[in-house]
Amino acid sequence: xxxxxxxxxxxxxxxxxxxxxxxSNREDAKLAIVGxxxxxxxxxxxxxxxxxxxxxxxxxxxxxxxxxxxVYPFEDCNAIDIGDVSVIPHNIHRSYEVIEKAVRELMEQGxxxxxxxxxxxxxxxxxxxxxxxxxxxxxxxxxxxxxxxxTYYDEKYWHGSPFIRAYEENLLIPDKVFQVGIxxxxxxxxxxxxxxxxxxxxxxTPGLKERGYENVIAEMKQKIGDTPCFLSFDIDFVDPSxxxxxxxxxxxxxxxxxxxxxxxxxxxxxxxxYDLVEVLPPYDPTQITSLLAATIIHDFASLAALKIxxxxxxxxx
Numbered sequence: 489x490x491x492x493x494x495x496x497x498x499x500x501x502x503x504x505x506x507x508x509x510x511x512s513n514r515e516d517a518k519l520a521i522v523g524x525x526x527x528x529x530x531x532x533x534x535x536x537x538x539x540x541x542x543x544x545x546x547x548x549x550x551x552x553x554x555x556x557x558x559v560y561p562f563e564d565c566n567a568i569d570i571g572d573v574s575v576i577p578h579n580i581h582r583s584y585e586v587i588e589k590a591v592r593e594l595m596e597q598g599x600x601x602x603x604x605x606x607x608x609x610x611x612x613x614x615x616x617x618x619x620x621x622x623x624x625x626x627x628x629x630x631x632x633x634x635x636x637x638x639t640y641y642d643e644k645y646w647h648g649s650p651f652i653r654a655y656e657e658n659l660l661i662p663d664k665v666f667q668v669g670i671x672x673x674x675x676x677x678x679x680x681x682x683x684x685x686x687x688x689x690x691x692x693t694p695g696l697k698e699r700g701y702e703n704v705i706a707e708m709k710q711k712i713g714d715t716p717c718f719l720s721f722d723i724d725f726v727d728p729s730x731x732x733x734x735x736x737x738x739x740x741x742x743x744x745x746x747x748x749x750x751x752x753x754x755x756x757x758x759x760x761x762y763d764l765v766e767v768l769p770p771y772d773p774t775q776i777t778s779l780l781a782a783t784i785i786h787d788f789a790s791l792a793a794l795k796i797x798x799x800x801x802x803x804x805x
Contacts (some may be wrong), residue, residue, distance in 0.1 A: 492552060500548040506569035507604075507785065508547045510562060519584035519792050520567035520594050521785070522603050522769050523572030526583045529609035529646040533735040535768040539778070540572055540604040542769035543785065546778035554790040556752050561789035565600075565796060580609060580645050587613035588620075595621040595760065600792050602785055605765030607647040607735065608635055611720045612654055614763055618657040622716040622760055626664035627651075628708060630750075631722035632671050632738035634683040634690065647735075647766075655686045662687030664712045666751075668704065669693050669725040693741055701750045705787070710758055716760045719788070721751075723766050723781055731780055733772025744780050751787045755794055762788040 492508040503509060506519040530536065552560050561567070573590045575583040587603075591614050594601045603614055606667030608631075618625050629635075629651065636652040638644065645653065651667075654660050667683055671693040674680070683690045689711070691704055724734045727741035742750075767781045 492567075496551075498592070501549055503545060505541070506571070507544045507782075508550060508552070508562060510567050510569040511572060512568060514566050514568050516566045517568045517599050518796060519562070519567040519789055520599050520601050520669060521567070522571040522590060522594070522601050523608040524575065524587055524603045524606040525572050526575040526577070526587070526605070528608045529580050530607045530735050531648060531769055533768055533771065535770040536598065536607045536735065537577070537767055538769045539767035539781070542645055542775070542778045543604055543767060543774070543781045544569070546775055547782040547785070549779065550782060550786055554786065555793055557755075557790045559790050559793040559797070561786065561793040564793040565789060567789060572625055584616070588617045590635050591617035592620055593667055598670040600759070601761050602788050603763035604759070604785070605763060605767075608720075608722055608765045609645065609647045610648055610765060611763055612645075612650040614720075614761060615650075615654045615659040615718060616657070618716070618718050619657075621741055624658055624661050625760065626712045626715040626717040627660050627666070627720065628712075628717060628754070628757070629665070629667045629720045630669050630725040631667060631671055631720075632693070632724045632741060633722070633736065634667050634680060636682045636686065636688070637679070638682075651688070652682070652686070661715065662772070664715055664717075665689065666708050666711075668692065668696060669741065669742050672741065673786065696742075701746075701753065705750070705753050712757060714758045717757050719754070719759055719762045721764045721784060723764065723777060726780065731777045733768050733770075733777030734766050735768050736766075748783065748787065751784060752790075754791060759791060759795065764788075
């Protein structure tokens with residue numbers, strides 16, 4: 489029997505509650521799905537707490553083989569789904585603690601986590617865990633917003649500030665941080681400068697289209713090299729015509745095909761963790777946002793599988 493079960497083995501509606509019906513535990517696991525259903529740091533719409541289960545449900549229609557990378561990502565990684573971290577809805581700092589602990593324990597075992605948020609505030613906890621295991625890391629951040637705004641109603645911890653807090657906590661290597669897909673109206677002319685002044689590389693959606701994603705990825709590879717790298721993907725990177733179920737919509741983004749092309753080209757990075765955030769199922773009546781999110785997670789797992797295969801090949805030489 490194939491691992492995980494595919495829809496031609498067991499009907500899509502017969503779910504175990506895990507991503508693609510993955511087991512919850514394996515001694516030889518190298519990849520883990522982790523739900524992070526915290527959304528009370530959002531500034532507008534809430535509901536991302538329901539994303540982990542919605543994305544898991546959408547994953548039931550996916551098949552196990554990745555035809556572009558030619559891997560069975562979840563089988564090759566002996567992947568597991570450890571369920572949702574028990575966040576505290578009204579307490580961001582205690583939620584950070586439990587998320588960080590779960591992610592750190594996985595990383596210390598050599599297991600690559602794929603976090604399913606939740607709003608974008610959860611990424612700060614993931615980066616705290618990554619820095620404790622790997623030291624300051626590189627970051628590739630797909631988003632329509634930089635999330636380097638200092639405060640919101642005088643609150644320093646919210647979904648618009650994880651990457652300025654990460655800078656202050658020395659979790660990142662600033663000149664190895666790329667924020668890709670930034671677009672939309674701004675509060676002030678200097679909003680994007682808040683990132684560039686930290687040393688981050690900001691690539692707007694128009695800039696990405698003008699330069700071509702292949703050239704942008706080449707620049708990222710040249711700057712990041714083999715440095716341990718975290719990938720954080722906010723679903724509002726994608727145009728709302730393809731991903732309407734999110735909290736802060738920004739028109740003028742890339743479509744789902746273009747998005748998958750970019751992600752599938754990130755084959756030469758040393759990714760030590762991933763997260764996908766800001767899916768809001770209550771605003772996703774046709775489930776296309778959750779399905780895109782599940783597909784992106786499948787792609788993350790494929791990147792992890794390719795990395796494992798490269799490492800195994802190097803060991804045999």
